[in-house]
Each structure stands twice: as structure tokens, then as C-alpha cells.
Amino acid sequence: MIITVDGLNKHLFQPLLDDMFRLRARVFSGRLGWEVNIENDMEIDQFDRMDPAYIIGVDDEMNVISCARVLQTTGPHMLSDVFSAILCGEPPVRSANIWESTRFCVDTERLKNRESKTAVSRATSELMLGILEYAQASGITDIITVIDPIMDRVLKRSNNAPHGYVGQTVPMGKVKALAALLDCTDERIQRVREFADIKGEIFIPETLAAEKLQARKARAEMGVTGAVMSKPAPSLAELQNYCFDLLASADSKKEAEAALMLMEVLKDKLGTSDVAELQRLAAGLSRQQEETKTCVSGTA
């Protein structure tokens, strides 16, 4: 499912945005080795302060699994300001009908453990579809997107090949980067939907998404107490071992006595005969300890 977050509704989705910035840090600084600014494990740059629009993919539990950012090419954007190397110093494309999409990424770590082997591919297609459909509904005809060659291959393999490129492929971090063009036509949208077998609406309405995020928060808070409560009660063997360990590690007579007292208290749980047996063993143990200690001090 896809949520669109922009300057108008970002106050509803801050936890989601934080997760997105953390995912971007892992992908762009970690995996791709780009020189990006990281603060508190989050990758945030000057364009994030310009009220861009984010297209965010989430799973059923509202975990962020993918994200991308779009900006108008009429105003400040990455190709005009920081990716100028790709354009070899040439001025960037500028049109009210063209948006720039950057910071496209998918949480492959989270998805690789999923039962379905196609989870990453599906998340990638769904995010692409999110960008294309959101752009189309906004009167955008084409997207210019900064990607690495791996993503370029992924696009070509998923029925979503760029219709062209602008500038050159240049080294960036551990990979290379290039600028690709994608039209936001019904035909392309249909091709991506068919490839990934995505039917129906992919966008979650704003109010529903905000509710789901609240539910996630509530679940997370419940989860903490739930974990304590749901911890299984110790088995009899564990209880016996615990008492025994307590005695064995007793450094003083006082501690040994306290351990023996605990056994008395737990008599009905452990069983009278077992307690007697434990106490007999314990008594021997504490004697042994005394002897060892005397021995040690004797040597000293």
C-alpha cells in the first residue's frame, strides 16, 4: 500500500517519515556509499526542508518498506543543484509537466525474510506505480529520476524501461548514477500493473493511513507489556535449578540460609521430598564451599 505525504499532511505522519529517513540512511549511506548527510541515523538533506512530496510504501503493519521523493523541476531540485555531474554541466530539464524523483529505495533487508521470493520485486513495482499514478493525477506527463544502474536494470526487467536518459552515467559512492525518463501514461501504468499483478487501488486515504499509524503506535506500546505478561511460567526443573544455583553461588552462610529459606517457601511447588533432597545436597555444597575457602586461605 502507498501513502503520499507532503507539506499539507506531514504533521500526521512524522513517525513514518522518521522511519523513511532511517531507511534512506541504510540504503544511500550504507549500501550505496553515497556522500549523504546523516543525523541520528537519518538521512535528511536540504530538499527535505522544501516541503517535497513523499511516496511511501508500507506493509500491513505500517512498516515503511519503500520510499521516493518528488520535486518540481521548475524550482530547486537535485539535478539542478547537486547532481550536476550527471548533466556534465548542462542545464537541467525544466517543465511544469515534469517532476524529479529521487531517493528511490526499497527495504530489501526487511523484505528478504518474507515467505514470498517476489516481495522485493513487488514492493519496487508498487512504489513505481505509486509515483506514476500520483504524478499522472497531478497533471505530470514525465518523471526524471536519478537511479543507479541496478535500478535501471530492474526497471527494464519489470516492463518499465525508461524512454530515454539525460546526461551521462557517473560514479557515485560504491555505484554509479544516471538520470532516466519515464512517461506517466496509462500504457506504462498498465504494463507495471500487469507485470507485478497489482489490481485495484494502491493508495491508502489520508485519514485511514493516520488511523493505521495510531494503531501501530498503540500496538508498539502494548507489545512491551504484552511481552512481559506472555512470558511462560518457569517449569519445575527450572525452579529447582534456580534454587540450586542460588545455593551453589552463595558466598556466605547468610546467603546459603536465604536460599534454603526460599526452598522452604516453594515447598508446595517443588514438592516436599524434592526440597528435602535439595536441602541435603545444598547442605553438603555449602560445607564443600567452606572447605574450599579454608583451603584457599590456608594456602595464602
Next chain:
Amino acid sequence: MKLHSLHDVPHSEERFTGYLKGICDTFEFDDAAYAGVNPASGTMHAIVTYDKDWQDHYQDQELHNLDPTLQAAMRSVAPVDWMRLRHDSNFRAVFDQARDFGIGECGLTIPIRGPYGEFGMLSVTRKCSEAEWAKLKRNVLAELQPVASHVHDHIMQSEPLTRILHHPNLSLREIEILQWIAAGKSQQDIADILSISNRTVEVHLRSAREKLVALTTAQAVGRAIGLSLIYPS
């Protein structure tokens, strides 16, 4: 914040409101309004096609300080359908009054961000059912986008400072394609010559038109020749 209206300037009034009326006729809207801010020169522009009564009321009540269609568009990348603002109490405050002047609630505002912090927005409205509005919006939005930025660029470049900053910054590819157009080649011919897709040629043409503040390719070629960017064939 005080609105500076171009209505005080007779020449501009005729030229720009006439242009906005043309937009309304072309796309079947009732009214259109443009508002622009240029932080570099500290100026604001406002041009509207609304009736004089509503304009006066809007100014007297200083509704621009409330109007969520203006506030929201400043923070948006995508055009803002006013439908999205209906839960805003300020929306009610402004549009309950607008109703008395015969203005409906179906409308949208297109934000235009400029490279130097200039900001403009074109609002259009039509009194109709929501279904009719949704259909109209779907049909015209892609065409309306470049028109909005055209109006914005025109008005911004009516200021000398911005005109200097905004010299058309065409890429070699864009110039090359305009030169082939001037030589009489079709879009597909150019795609074949340059070994790129027809759609990619279209993208460069869109960009070249906007940079030259032209709505049609023919106009762009004329301007490019005038600026000696390309040679007349």
C-alpha cells in the same frame, strides 16, 4: 502582509486579466486567479477575474490572510484540489462568504516554484457538481500545468531583476532539437536522427518551450531565433 494588486496598473490589468479570462474560456472555468511572490525584489502580484464586488470584499476583509487555498499551495508540490481543504475551518470562513458572491467550492490551485525562491499559484474554480469537477480536472490538468507556469514566468519577468536572472538556460540537446524543428523536421524525424525515442524528444521540447516562456513549439522556435540560440533555416 498587504496584497499589491496589478489592478492599479492599467496596461497590466488588461493584459493579464485578459489572459486569465482566456484560460477560463479555454478550459471551461468560471474564474481564475494568480498570486505571486518574489522574495528577491520583495514584491507581490495578484490578478483575478472575479467580480469587482468579491474582490473588494476579499481585500476589505483581508481574506488572503485566511484563505487556505493560498496557504496550502505554498506547501504543496502537486496541485491542491480544494476538496482536500474542506475540513479546514478557514476554508469554511472564506467559502461561506464566497457563496454569497456566487462562487462555488470546486476548484484547485497549482503551485509553481521558481529557482530563486519565487513562488506563484494559479487558482481556477467552477460552480458544478463534484462529479463534473473531477472529470474536468482529469481532462485539463496536464494542459493547465504549463499554462500556470507560463503566467507565472511572464509576470515574474515583468520585473527587470528577475528578467536578468531568468535568461533562457537551454541545454545543447534542447537547442539541437529546436534547430532541427526550424529545419522542418518532425518529432519522429528528430528521434531517428538523434537515435532517441519520440517521447524523449517531446520532453526536451516541453522543457525548451517553458524556458523560452512559449506555449507552442512554433513560438519557441521564433524566440530561439530572436535570441540567436539557433539559426533560421
